[in-house]
Each structure stands twice: as structure tokens, then as C-alpha cells.
Amino acid sequence: MHLKTHLQRHGAWLNLSTAALIAFLQRSPGVRLAAVADEFVAASPVGALLKTAALAAASLGAVDSLAGATLLATTLTPNPTGPLPTFFANVGVPITPLGFTIANLITIGSWKVTGTIPPGLTLTTVQPNGGSVTGVTGGFLDINASSSTNFLTTPLLEGTPTIAGIYSFDLQGFWYGGESGGPFGGQGVSAVFPFTIVVSDDGPIFTRQPASVTVEGGTVALDVDSNNATSYQWMRNGLAVSGATSPILLIPDATFAAGTYTCIASNSLGSTASNPAIVSIASTNDIGRLINISCRATVETGEYILIAGFVVGGAGTSGSEPLLIRASGPALVPFGVAGTLPDPQLQLFSGSTVLGTNNGWKGSTQIASAAASVGAFAWNTPSSHDSALLETLAGGPYTAQVAGESGDMGVALAEVYDATPAGTYTAATPRIVNISARVVVGTGGNILIAGFAIGGSTARTVLIRASGPALVPFGVAGPLPDPQLQLYSGSTLLESNYGWGGNPLISSTAASVGAFAWGSAASKDSAILVTLPPGTYTAQVSGVSGDTGVALIEIYEVP
Numbered sequence: 392m393h394l395k396t397h398l399q400r401h402g403a404w405l406n407l408s409t410a411a412l413i414a415f416l417q418r419s420p421g422v423r424l425a426a427v428a429d430e431f432v433a434a435s436p437v438g439a440l441l442k443t444a445a446l447a448a449a450s451l452g453a454v455d456s457l458a459g460a461t462l463l464a465t466t467l468t469p470n471p472t473g474p475l476p477t478f479f480a481n482v483g484v485p486i487t488p489l490g491f492t493i494a495n496l497i498t499i500g501s502w503k504v505t506g507t508i509p510p511g512l513t514l515t516t517v518q519p520n521g522g523s524v525t526g527v528t529g530g531f532l533d534i535n536a537s538s539s540t541n542f543l544t545t546p547l548l549e550g551t552p553t554i555a556g557i558y559s560f561d562l563q564g565f566w567y568g569g570e571s572g573g574p575f576g577g578q579g580v581s582a583v584f585p586f587t588i589v590v591s592d593d594g595p596i597f598t599r600q601p602a603s604v605t606v607e608g609g610t611v612a613l614d615v616d617s618n619n620a621t622s623y624q625w626m627r628n629g630l631a632v633s634g635a636t637s638p639i640l641l642i643p644d645a646t647f648a649a650g651t652y653t654c655i656a657s658n659s660l661g662s663t664a665s666n667p668a669i670v671s672i673a674s675t676n677d678i679g680r681l682i683n684i685s686c687r688a689t690v691e692t693g694e695y696i697l698i699a700g701f702v703v704g705g706a707g708t709s710g711s712e713p714l715l716i717r718a719s720g721p722a723l724v725p726f727g728v729a730g731t732l733p734d735p736q737l738q739l740f741s742g743s744t745v746l747g748t749n750n751g752w753k754g755s756t757q758i759a760s761a762a763a764s765v766g767a768f769a770w771n772t773p774s775s776h777d778s779a780l781l782e783t784l785a786g787g788p789y790t791a792q793v794a795g796e797s798g799d800m801g802v803a804l805a806e807v808y809d810a811t812p813a814g815t816y817t818a819a820t821p822r823i824v825n826i827s828a829r830v831v832v833g834t835g836g837n838i839l840i841a842g843f844a845i846g847g848s849t850a851r852t853v854l855i856r857a858s859g860p861a862l863v864p865f866g867v868a869g870p871l872p873d874p875q876l877q878l879y880s881g882s883t884l885l886e887s888n889y890g891w892g893g894n895p896l897i898s899s900t901a902a903s904v905g906a907f908a909w910g911s912a913a914s915k916d917s918a919i920l921v922t923l924p925p926g927t928y929t930a931q932v933s934g935v936s937g938d939t940g941v942a943l944i945e946i947y948e949v950p
Contacts (some may be wrong), residue, residue: 594661
């Protein structure tokens with residue numbers, strides 16, 4: 392059944408009611424979500440998620456009690472904070488003009504570039520508008536503003552490098568803007584933009600190398616990235632893989648394709664081979680699988696409560712799966728999260744049938760014991776209004792809804808943990824195979840952040856999607872126009888995407904796992920297809936231009 396028809400049959404096509412949203416989230420076949428039983432808060436995906444939320448808030452100048460982590464990188468940001476992308480040049484070739492966008496800025500008060508550039512790589516100003524250059528000579532830096540668009544300034548950097556290397560600089564400024572050219576927001580905004588120029592003398596440079604993985608079989612996705620390559624060719628054991636000319640190599644059945652893989656990236660100046668990645672096969676019942684999912688978002692009312700859909704199942708599985716489902720509001724306060732939801736109500740649905748409701752866990756020893764066994768962070772106040780359900784579910788789609796019991800609003804964390812007893816999992820045991828969460832994406836600490844863990848002893852391939860424009864055909868009001876998707880392991884950025892570009896491997900994989908189709912290759916919806924070893928990860932969705940709106944994040948197990 393087409394998704395549009397499915398939604399229309401629920402009578403909510405124009406405004407995507409809660410009932411339609413449930414159907415929308417449950418449409419996808421399953422992925423497994425559960426938690427690593429031997430990990431605690433600091434290492435668990437929940438802990439990482441909380442820390443990431445704190446960092447996002449801290450990047451805007453907020454003070455948060457969670458300290459010690461580094462500021463997460465953002466690219467092409469309208470917010471006057473954070474590093475710019477890495478730029479590339481080749482020896483003897485002028486650097487390609489480099490640009491970034493800052494929203495709602497028209498005129499520039501003052502700026503300067505700091506950093507020491509070796510002989511041969513030079514930089515100065517040709518636009519004396521209060522700017523200055525420190526420690527650099529030659530070349531030029533040109534900053535232009537467009538009053539006609541009301542939201543764009545584009546610095547351009549050019550030069551003629553003669554020495555290969557990696558050089559980093561800071562672009563500092565006191566920015567002004569607004570309809571009249573006056574101070575933006577009533578006052579200037581001080582900003583620092585670090586950026587890096589990578590200069591090479593032998594063709595492309597890889598910014599992401601393929602990673603070796605051990606799997607039990609099934610699909611494997613290897614990928615690379617190079618900002619200055621024009622073509623790619625994957626090799627297996629020294630021989631070219633037919634048709635493998637994309638930055639992503641999708642191996643449909645690794646059982647018959649184990650080996651050593653490299654990628655050759657090329658441009659007009661030459662070719663570069665990636666590091667080798669070894670795909671190994673292991674025979675085990677303790678297969679890689681999703682064992683925990685956590686989604687942290689601002690809970691509003693009506694259509695804008697926090698709704699997470701998940702599917703229990705998996706090919707060749709039977710029986711049922713024990714799950715711990717939690718809605719944290721007051722329990723987030725000790726982590727320094729501001730504006731938490733005071734009294735989260737948790738409801739579990741199968742279709743339109745309510746399977747369970749909880750309005751306060753009341754210090755349940757059963758809930759506390761289950762949380763400890765799966766490595767969930769402890770709730771220390773029995774009288775808190777945090778809510779939880781411990782359920783044993785047969786294969787199929789479900790939704791967990793988190794709302795303010797009194798119609799109140801605030802930040803909440805929804806968690807789904809696989810409570811299968813340690814040491815009892817087999818390949819026939821049902822698991823979580825898909826998770827979807829639909830929330831309003833804000834800025835700073837209110838972006839959409841989903842944490843997940845892969846358990847077992849082998850790697851697992853996942854498809855992660857961030858839908859914004861793709862929701863328009865389903866009548867979703869106010870979708871996020873340009874969702875950027877970033878995947879982290881701890882504070883390390885593993886991958887990012889902001890515009891899927893009609894990648895045929897993304898679309899074919901989405902079809903294979905039952906995800907709804909994205910109609911336009913030019914849409915700004917984003918996706919990541921990757922094979923990940925056991926561990927904890929966070930996926931973040933934010934507006935590339937600092938915009939806000941409704942987004943849907945999905946994580947699929949790719950068999």
C-alpha cells in the first residue's frame with residue numbers, strides 16, 4: 392500500500408494527526424534497538440546523547456554541568472560559531488574560491504585572519520573595511536555582502552600555494568547585519584571561524600578512509616570521502632570491482648566477498664589509493680544488532696509530542712522480545728538539561744491499540760532492576776514523574792508516545808532497550824530492526840539527537856535517514872527545509888551528509904528495507920549508509936542554515 396493512501400485512510404492527510412503519524416512511523420519494517428548491558432552512563436548512547444545535547448547548548452554560550460568534551464564541529468553554519476569545512480588545493484594550482492554562508496548578515500564591521508602560513512602559501516586583504524591580517528603575506532582575501540538577498544555574506548580565499556601541507560587559520564570578526572544594514576539583532580556578534588587548507592602535490596586527499604569490519608555475512612557498506620576527487624574505483628584483492636565507481640561500495644553478501652578492499656580516487660593531477668579495509672567473516676550466534684535507541688527532543692502538545700516508532704522482528708526470527716521503554720523528564724535535571732518535561736506520560740501502541748500507559752514509575756523495583764541489567768542510567772527519585780514500561784512484544788510495529796500528562800511542555804528523552812537476558816541471544820531471537828522518531832528540530836541544544844548502540848560481536852550495516860522536504864507530500868506542516876545529518880562515535884564525527892543527491896545506493900537500500908521513497912534527487916533530505924562495529928553512536932539532525940522545522944529520523948538494520 393502506498394504511504395499516501397495509508398495516511399488518507401486514517402483521515403488525517405492535511406495536518407498529519409497523531410493517528411496518521413503512528414501509521415507513518417509504523418509503516419517501515421523493523422530495526423533492533425537495545426542497550427549494551429555492560430556499559431554505564433558515561434559510555435552508553437544515552438550518556439553520549441546527553442553530553443551531545445549539552446555541547447550543542449554550550450556552543451551557543453550556555454553554561455552546562457556536563458564538561459570535558461570538545462565543541463562539536465559544524466559546517467556551512469549560519470550561527471557565528473564553529474569551524475568551516477576543510478578546503479583543498481594542489482601545489483602550483485590556485486586555490487579554488489572558498490565560500491561559506493552566514494544568515495541574516497549584510498554589512499561587516501571588522502574582521503581579521505590569524506595564522507602563520509609557510510612561504511609559498513600567502514594571504515592578504517584587498518578590501519579595507521576594518522579588517523586585518525596577522526602573520527600572513529601575499530594572495531588576497533575578499534569579503535563581499537549582498538544586500539539584495541538579505542542573508543548572505545561570502546568570503547572568498549585565493550592564492551598560489553607551492554608547498555604541500557596542512558595549514559589552519561582563524562577568521563575572526565565582529566559582524567553586523569539587518570534589513571537596514573544596522574547591527575544584526577540590535578547588536579554586533581563576535582565570531583571565530585577556524586578553517587583548514589590542505590595542500591597536496593599528488594592528486595586527491597582522503598578525508599575519510601574505509602574501515603575494516605568483521606561481519607557474520609549479509610550486506611557491508613564501505614565508504615570514503617575526498618573533497619577534490621573527480622572519480623573513484625574500488626579494488627578487491629588488487630582487482631577492480633566491476634561497476635564500483637561511487638564513494639560508497641555496497642557488498643550485497645559479504646560471505647562470498649570477503650577480502651581486502653581499497654579505493655582509488657582520481658582527479659586531473661593524479662590518483663591516490665585509500666588505506667586497505669579488510670572484510671572478514673565470523674560464524675556466531677551473537678550477531679551484530681541494534682540493542683538500544685534513545686531520542687532526545689522538545690515535547691510540545693498535539694501533533695508535536697515525541698513519537699517514536701520501532702519494529703520488532705528480523706528475518707528468520709520467531710517468538711517475542713522483552714523491552715524496557717522509558718520516558719525521562721525530571722531524571723534529566725542532574726545532567727544539567729534545562730527546561731525538562733515535568734511529568735512525562737508514556738504510552739505504547741500497536742496500531743491504534745494502547746498496550747500500556749505509565750504516568751510515573753513510583754520507584755518500581757522491577758523497572759530499576761531491568762534498567763540496571765541493560766545499562767540504563769539510574770533514576771534516583773522514586774517519586775519522580777519519569778515513566779517506564781517493561782513489555783514482552785511479538786514481532787511487529789509499535790509506537791511509543793511521550794507527552795506532558797498535564798499538557799505541559801519541555802525536553803524529554805525516549806529510550807527503548809532490548810532486555811533479552813545476557814548470553815541467551817541467538818540468530819532466531821527477535822530484535823529491533825527499525826526506529827523512527829518525528830520531532831520539531833530547533834537550534835543549539837534543541838536539535839534532534841538520537842543515540843543508538845550496536846551490540847553483539849560483529850559489525851552491523853545501518854541506513855540512517857533524515858527526512859525534511861520528503862515529508863511535504865504527506866501534508867506535514869513546517870518541515871525542516873535542509874536537514875543535515877551527522878553521525879558521531881563519542882565526540883568523533885564519523886560521517887555527515889546534507890543532501891543525498893539521488894544516490895542510487897541509498898534509494899535501492901531504502902527500498903530493500905521498506906522505507907518510503909524520496910521522490911526528488913535534488914531534495915535536501917540526507918542519508919548515511921555505513922557498516923559499524925559494536926559500540927555506541929549518536930545521530931544528529933539540524934538545519935544547515937540554522938533553520939527549524941519538523942524532521943523524521945530513521946535507523947534501519949540492513950540485512
